[in-house]
Structure formats: structure tokens, C-alpha cells
Amino acid sequence: MGQRDIDVVVFGATSLTGRHVAAYLAQRASELGGLRWAAAVRDGAKAKRVFAAEGVEPPETILAEVGNPSSLRAMASRAIVVLNLVGPYMLYGESVIEACVDAGCHYVDLTGEIPFVRRMNAAFDARARAAGVKIVQVCGVAALPPDLGIALAAEAAAKAGEHLVEVDVESRIVEQPMPPRPSDFLSGGSLQSIVAVAGDPEIDCIVDPGCLVPDPATAQAVRVRSPIRVRPRHRDGAVIAPMAPAAFINPAVIHRAAALRAEEDGKPFTPFAYREGLAMGGSTASLPVRYVVAGALSGIQGLIGMLARAHRPDVGRRVSRFLTQALPGSGYEPARERLEPWRWQMSIRARTSTGREMRVEINADGHPFYCTTARMLAEAGLLLSEAGSTPDRSGCLTPSTALGTRSAGRFARAGLRFSLA
Ligand SMILES: NC(=O)c1ccc[n+]([C@@H]2O[C@H](COP(=O)([O-])OP(=O)(O)OC[C@H]3O[C@@H](n4cnc5c(N)ncnc54)[C@H](OP(=O)(O)O)[C@@H]3O)[C@@H](O)[C@H]2O)c1
Incomplete structure (x- = not known):
């Protein structure tokens, strides 16, 4: 993944949750320096209006549409991680996962649609393991x-x-x-x-x-x-x-x-x-x-x-x-x-x-669903984009198995504080 020119792409950045993910990444980029992130949307004009209203300026906006597999491949092949906010996932998610696995890019979403997760595990676990890719579903407040x-x-x-x-x-x-x-x-x-x-x-x-x-x-x-x-x-x-x-x-x-x-x-x-x-x-x-x-x-x-x-x-x-x-x-x-x-x-x-x-x-x-979730998703994306910050495992994983227990402290930045007694 060394040749990628973007660390984290937010696909569906005009969504309610995606706007908050984008705002959080913009803030983290100013703290971190050198973070390369982009918004991906299907409608560039709408995205301009939405981002102006939110006061967020993504460094780059990529055009991608679920029904256009080559646009998804182009997006995934530039990124280390794609955060997918385009739901319902059982209608729109599979082609995005496929593009990420094919392009060797980590994938994270917020689905709670368990039948869909089961199908994706069956279809992509072996392929994702072979490609060294993490597919991380249900990565919001659930679960x-x-x-x-x-x-x-x-x-x-x-x-x-x-x-x-x-x-x-x-x-x-x-x-x-x-x-x-x-x-x-x-x-x-x-x-x-x-x-x-x-x-x-x-x-x-x-x-x-x-x-x-x-x-x-x-x-x-x-x-x-x-x-x-x-x-x-x-x-x-x-x-x-x-x-x-x-x-x-x-x-x-x-x-x-x-x-x-x-x-x-x-x-x-x-x-x-x-x-x-x-x-x-x-x-x-x-x-x-x-x-x-x-x-x-x-x-x-x-x-x-x-x-x-x-x-x-x-x-x-x-x-x-x-x-x-x-x-x-x-x-x-x-x-x-x-x-x-x-x-x-x-x-x-x-x-x-x-x-x-x-x-x-x-x-x-x-x-819980639109602020904390957006921030924890964005922080999960940052962790996955950093070499060595998450365990060396791949396949269809849960949030904890993808990110590892060492990541817990990082979520304090996202407004989610864990303490073990
Ligand atoms: N598990 C959790 O904790 C949790 C929490 C929050 C949200 N979620 C899930 O996250 C998803 C997003 O929720 P939301 O309320 O933020 O969504 P939303 O505001 O309804 O936005 C949907 C997004 O999908 C985009 N989109 C729709 N069809 C598309 C296509 N064919 N190609 C590309 N983009 C397309 C829309 O683009 P346009 O703006 O151009 O229409 C928009 O950006 C939902 O499935 C929701 O259940 C889960």
C-alpha cells in the first residue's frame, strides 16, 4: 500500500454521518500535519454546497458512484483506507467492498445489517486475507x-x-x-x-x-x-x-x-x-x-x-x-x-x-449515532492507515479484532473514553 496517494477516503461524505467524519478528519489533519484525506461523492455540485454549509474544505473531492464499478476501483486504488457511509449497505455495499479487496485497500463501514455482514464474510474473508486487507463492518456505536x-x-x-x-x-x-x-x-x-x-x-x-x-x-x-x-x-x-x-x-x-x-x-x-x-x-x-x-x-x-x-x-x-x-x-x-x-x-x-x-x-x-460514531469511524480509519498501529491480521474482522486493544486509548480523541477496573 506504499504507493497510495491518499490515507483515508470518506465515501458518501455528503451523508449526515459522512459530513461529521469529514469535519473530524479536517480537524485531525490540522493537528497531525501530513494527513492525506479526501471526500468521495456522487454529485460534485451538491458536495460543494454541503461542505460550504458545514465549513469543511476537503483537500480533494473524488467522484464515485455505487453503480459505476470503475469509479469505485479508481477511488480504492488511490487509498489506504475507504470509510463507506453509503447505505443501506445491503443495497449499495457489496460493490464497494469488492473494489477495496481488488485494489488492496482496507474497508470500514457502519452497517448494522447482519444478514449482509454474513454474506460479505462468506464472499470476501478468504480473498481479503489473501490480499492482506481488513474488511471492518459494524464499526459505529454498534458495535x-x-x-x-x-x-x-x-x-x-x-x-x-x-x-x-x-x-x-x-x-x-x-x-x-x-x-x-x-x-x-x-x-x-x-x-x-x-x-x-x-x-x-x-x-x-x-x-x-x-x-x-x-x-x-x-x-x-x-x-x-x-x-x-x-x-x-x-x-x-x-x-x-x-x-x-x-x-x-x-x-x-x-x-x-x-x-x-x-x-x-x-x-x-x-x-x-x-x-x-x-x-x-x-x-x-x-x-x-x-x-x-x-x-x-x-x-x-x-x-x-x-x-x-x-x-x-x-x-x-x-x-x-x-x-x-x-x-x-x-x-x-x-x-x-x-x-x-x-x-x-x-x-x-x-x-x-x-x-x-x-x-x-x-x-x-x-x-451516539451521528457524532460519536462519525468520530470513532474516522479515528478507526486513521489507525488503519498508519503502518504498525493495528494488529497484523486481515480478512473480515470485527472492530476489536481489526484495531486491537491498544487502539482503545486513541478513541478518547473521538470523545469515547474506555477505562478498565
Ligand atoms: N451502526 C451505527 O452506529 C450507525 C450510525 C450512523 C449511521 N449508520 C449507517 O450509516 C449509513 C449512512 O447513514 P446517514 O444517515 O448518514 O446517511 P444519509 O444521510 O442518508 O446519506 C446517504 C449517503 O449515500 C450517498 N449515496 C446514495 N446512493 C449513492 C450511490 N448510488 N452512489 C454513491 N453515493 C450514494 C448519498 O449521496 P447524495 O448526498 O448524493 O444523495 C449520501 O451521501 C446508514 O446505512 C446508517 O444506517 C450506522
């Missing part, structure tokens, strides 16, 4: 923070000759703009990506926590040990709702990461029981309201789970078509001034084989 946090705990346990047997992850919003507005949470781009999964012929794999684990016997052990559950729970005064935006993203990634770590260490893989949720704290008087909200979130995710288990892709396609029309698309997004005033936390409690409890605390600033 980088829990994946990297659990990797830190697993590494500390292994140093003491132990392994993890239980992992419990709780996210919590600490501060958000008030009063909340419906557009504060998910963009049209994200809603359309979630809806696209409902129409996927392999939607059943979203309820399968072992679907990204390469070895079938191990995948079965994961299913038995750690099924995905969406019922609300109660712990230490908090009501625990299913993870947002969906309970069907992190588990598969986290179990794949654990399986890849075991494979690399040459150890048999014993799956841990994994549980996650969104903790809603508050006064005793607010408990019924919190239970109603958690129950509603569980109900929606439970229905999605039932649809996935029903093996009726025809119904899924109809639901997906209807929701694609009914829900907003690209351009529907949180107001700009409402993106920064967020703070959120993730607590990872892990129990080891000797019964010891370990904790990893993650504190973060900014809107």
Missing part, C-alpha cells in the same frame, strides 16, 4: 464500544489465566437535548437501513447470535449459551430495555470477535453468556412509565424477532416495502445544534472463570 470493551476485559482475564463466562452490557443516556424531538434519534438513512433488513431473504439470521461465528459447532454452542432476549428487566433501580436501535446487531459481532480471538490463540472457544440493554434510571414514582416505555421497545423488537423466525421472506418483503414508503428517507435528520449536547455511558460487567468480576466503563460525548 465498536462493546466489542472493544469486551476485548479489553477478555485480554485482562487471559493475562490472569482466566476466561470470560458472562458479559452484561448496559448503555445509558446521561444528557440529551430537551425536550426530546422525534427527529433527535434516528436519521432517515438509518431508518431505511433498518427497514431494508426486514426485506432480506436471510432475515432469520438477525435472531441468531452465532450467525457470524465461522465454525458451525461453535456457532451452535453460542446459540445454546447466549440466545438473544428482548424482554425488559430491572436492575439496581433501573429498567433495562432492549438495546437501541436494535437488539439484533451487537451479539453476532461480539461472539465472532471472541471466536476469532480463540482461533488466533489456538485455544478452544467456550462461548460466554452475553446480555445487553438500554438502562433507564429515574425516581421510584417514574418506574411504571419507564416500564411502559421499555415494554413498548421490547414489543417492537419482539415483533421483529417473530418476523425473523417466521421464515416468511415474502411477508418480510411486503413489510419492508410498506415501511420504506411510510418512513422518512435521506435528509430527515436531527437538527445540527442538537447533535453535540449528548453524553452517554456504557458499562460492561464481565465475570471470569474464577468468579471474579471485571468492569469496563465507557464515557462518551456527542450524539
Whole structure:
């Protein structure tokens, strides 16, 4: 990759998330000096308007379009890393991955579309390993923070000759703009990506926590040990709702990461029981309201789970078509001034084989999906572009297996602080 003239390309830089990635890289370029980055877009005139409004000036803007493979090849052949923000990924992602593998360029995206990730693992893992390329999917708030946090705990346990047997992850919003507005949470781009999964012929794999684990016997052990559950729970005064935006993203990634770590260490893989949720704290008087909200979130995710288990892709396609029309698309997004005033936390409690409890605390600033995610994606891109900053492994990887536990400290610059206790 030595002859590349660009370190990091942001493809889909006009997207809500891409604009924040570009702004972060512009700021990091001024700190680092010598960073070579570029925006890649399908519409140069729109990009000029968008970047002017954002006050961002990419050093170069490349024209690339998903439907034009030669434009993707030209983009990928100049870059060390491509950050892909063009979703829904199951509709637009494969040709970008193909171009990156063919050009020998690392690839990172923000998909949460697990059936798509499974297909990409099957299609590109061997090719990417042969090319020395890292394909890093699900590299936003789903699933980088829990994946990297659990990797830190697993590494500390292994140093003491132990392994993890239980992992419990709780996210919590600490501060958000008030009063909340419906557009504060998910963009049209994200809603359309979630809806696209409902129409996927392999939607059943979203309820399968072992679907990204390469070895079938191990995948079965994961299913038995750690099924995905969406019922609300109660712990230490908090009501625990299913993870947002969906309970069907992190588990598969986290179990794949654990399986890849075991494979690399040459150890048999014993799956841990994994549980996650969104903790809603508050006064005793607010408990019924919190239970109603958690129950509603569980109900929606439970229905999605039932649809996935029903093996009726025809119904899924109809639901997906209807929701694609009914829900907003690209351009529907949180107001700009409402993106920064967020703070959120993730607590990872892990129990080891000797019964010891370990904790990893993650504190973060900014809107989880569009600010923290954009910055962590950009920082992941920078790490991958630097020789020697990430482990020497390739193939279809998870964020933690691609970036390594040493990278955790770097994410503080992106407003994501990890601490292991
Ligand atoms: N996992 C996470 O934590 C997380 C967080 C945030 C976002 N995401 C995902 O990231 C993706 C982006 O979300 P968003 O809301 O930022 O997107 P968005 O604002 O809807 O933007 C979509 C982008 O795709 C570009 N695009 C569409 N079709 C294209 C084509 N044929 N060729 C080239 N470019 C094309 C658009 O270009 P134009 O501007 O020219 O239309 C735009 O830049 C979504 O899939 C979302 O689910 C995930």
C-alpha cells in the first residue's frame, strides 16, 4: 500500500454521518500535519454546497458512484483506507467492498445489517486475507464500544489465566437535548437501513447470535449459551430495555470477535453468556412509565424477532416495502445544534472463570449515532492507515479484532473514553 496517494477516503461524505467524519478528519489533519484525506461523492455540485454549509474544505473531492464499478476501483486504488457511509449497505455495499479487496485497500463501514455482514464474510474473508486487507463492518456505536470493551476485559482475564463466562452490557443516556424531538434519534438513512433488513431473504439470521461465528459447532454452542432476549428487566433501580436501535446487531459481532480471538490463540472457544440493554434510571414514582416505555421497545423488537423466525421472506418483503414508503428517507435528520449536547455511558460487567468480576466503563460525548460514531469511524480509519498501529491480521474482522486493544486509548480523541477496573 506504499504507493497510495491518499490515507483515508470518506465515501458518501455528503451523508449526515459522512459530513461529521469529514469535519473530524479536517480537524485531525490540522493537528497531525501530513494527513492525506479526501471526500468521495456522487454529485460534485451538491458536495460543494454541503461542505460550504458545514465549513469543511476537503483537500480533494473524488467522484464515485455505487453503480459505476470503475469509479469505485479508481477511488480504492488511490487509498489506504475507504470509510463507506453509503447505505443501506445491503443495497449499495457489496460493490464497494469488492473494489477495496481488488485494489488492496482496507474497508470500514457502519452497517448494522447482519444478514449482509454474513454474506460479505462468506464472499470476501478468504480473498481479503489473501490480499492482506481488513474488511471492518459494524464499526459505529454498534458495535465498536462493546466489542472493544469486551476485548479489553477478555485480554485482562487471559493475562490472569482466566476466561470470560458472562458479559452484561448496559448503555445509558446521561444528557440529551430537551425536550426530546422525534427527529433527535434516528436519521432517515438509518431508518431505511433498518427497514431494508426486514426485506432480506436471510432475515432469520438477525435472531441468531452465532450467525457470524465461522465454525458451525461453535456457532451452535453460542446459540445454546447466549440466545438473544428482548424482554425488559430491572436492575439496581433501573429498567433495562432492549438495546437501541436494535437488539439484533451487537451479539453476532461480539461472539465472532471472541471466536476469532480463540482461533488466533489456538485455544478452544467456550462461548460466554452475553446480555445487553438500554438502562433507564429515574425516581421510584417514574418506574411504571419507564416500564411502559421499555415494554413498548421490547414489543417492537419482539415483533421483529417473530418476523425473523417466521421464515416468511415474502411477508418480510411486503413489510419492508410498506415501511420504506411510510418512513422518512435521506435528509430527515436531527437538527445540527442538537447533535453535540449528548453524553452517554456504557458499562460492561464481565465475570471470569474464577468468579471474579471485571468492569469496563465507557464515557462518551456527542450524539451516539451521528457524532460519536462519525468520530470513532474516522479515528478507526486513521489507525488503519498508519503502518504498525493495528494488529497484523486481515480478512473480515470485527472492530476489536481489526484495531486491537491498544487502539482503545486513541478513541478518547473521538470523545469515547474506555477505562478498565
Ligand atoms: N451502526 C451505527 O452506529 C450507525 C450510525 C450512523 C449511521 N449508520 C449507517 O450509516 C449509513 C449512512 O447513514 P446517514 O444517515 O448518514 O446517511 P444519509 O444521510 O442518508 O446519506 C446517504 C449517503 O449515500 C450517498 N449515496 C446514495 N446512493 C449513492 C450511490 N448510488 N452512489 C454513491 N453515493 C450514494 C448519498 O449521496 P447524495 O448526498 O448524493 O444523495 C449520501 O451521501 C446508514 O446505512 C446508517 O444506517 C450506522
